[in-house]
Amino acid sequence: MIVTPVVYCEDDQTLVDAFNHLPRPNMDSNYWSSDELKDLRGRVKTFYITAQGSRCCYCNRHLGTENHRVWDVEHIADRSKHAWFMFTPTNLAAACLDCNTAKSSTEVLTNARRVTYPSGSQHFKIIHPHFNRFADHILRVGQVYLPKTSKGKFTIYKCDLLRFAEKYIEWENRAVDRRFETEVSTVFADGLMAQAAVENIIAQLPNAE
Ligand SMILES: [Zn+2]
Incomplete structure (x- = not known):
């Protein structure tokens, strides 16, 4: 699938901008799980489930349920390693819990030291839902x-x-x-x-x- 990146609503964009303006050492990857981002997380998840036609970005299986608990918002370049890509729309997708758990914090970038998000498939070791079919x-x-x-x-x-x-x-x-x-x-x-x-x-x- 080639997935369309999420566009944040005004409220969410304010939170994203505040985080993105932090110095990189101050970017805490655990911020993603904070109460402050609950609504944003829900909107991002719903967006990608729909954009992907309810198919997991890695196993490509159709999850025929309206229960969003079987889905994770997936950070393709893992946020524990690359917190500065936490809100990058092309770094986000929806994955089933099993694929996301298996992938865990696997490094998928060919250059793990990147600070700007790659714009093409060749910079990733994994199938990238925004760049690859x-x-x-x-x-x-x-x-x-x-x-x-x-x-x-x-x-x-x-x-x-x-x-x-x-x-x-x-x-x-x-x-x-x-x-x-x-x-x-x-x-x-x-x-x-x-x-x-x-x-x-x-x-x-x-x-x-
Ligand atoms: Zn999957």
Whole structure:
């Protein structure tokens, strides 16, 4: 998806401006969770859920619920590391709780020392919902996610997108079970959709979609 950035209302913009005028060492990443930002957080979340058609920015799954508790406002460049991007509209999106938890504080910038927000895809290791189309980087077949690019591979591993296939076939010892590793690597190495590899994975899934 290519997501449209949020435009803050007047009240929210006042809060954003006050934060953005702080010296960088004084920017506290925990400010995001403060009571003062409760309404802003709610508006940002609602905006991105709608802008993304209720699809998580990383797993691209449609969350068919009106309950916003299953969503997080996602800071693509993590706010604990880059507090100065906390309100940057192109740094914000909506992610499902599972993807956001898996990604955690993963560094996604190719240059972690940046102080101005990058304006293009090449500065990010992860699929960026404002700059990239999911399908250009990941092939999803039912429960299986396969990388088409290095960004796709990074996103699959850092957001734990193998969790769906793992759950589906009731994998145990998931940390050591690498049964699809060869197939995933084959697809990635070829840089194209290796249909045989995909079919091999699908064949191992019971009742694949
Ligand atoms: Zn997700």
